[in-house]
Amino acid sequence: MNREYDYTKLIGYLIIKGEVCIKRKILNAFLEKGYDITFEQWTVLNVLYAEPGLIQSEIAIRTYKDKTNVTRILDVLSKNGYIVREQHESDRRSLCVYLTDKGTRMFDELIPSVELLNEQFKKGLSDEEIKIFENVLEKIYKNAE
Secondary structure (H helix, E strand, O other), rough: OOOOOOOOHHHHHHHHHHHHHHHHHHHHHHHHHHOOOHHHHHHHHHHHHHOOOOEHHHHHHOOOOHHHHHHHHHHHHHHHHEEEEEEEOOOOEEEEEEHHHHHHHHHHHHHHHHHHHHHHOOOOOOOOHHHHHHHHHHHHHHHHH
């Protein structure tokens, strides 16, 4: 078969390539601050910082992870003292998840590093290019759904 195929031009490959580089930089920044957390844990912490008291299924939706994976992440975060689960007011089967003081302190300490890296990632891009990038990614996500 004589067809040209270049995996480096695939949208998925390009997105993953960027993701791997970005994750590596962010995780190194976490380690420099003395925190050994995974990017998946950081993703969950972001959601809980922005929206305290979510239940597990809501966290799964917001992080694009399955419930089983979220359970494992929450178990580790709980064991390390970063989150606490509390009984839901109206649904006894559900637990609301909150950052602990320790989790909030860690998050507050890491935010400046993440924001600095985010600015580095956007270096050389205009506000218009960033908006176009966001719109293109949104279209790709919708096409992938």
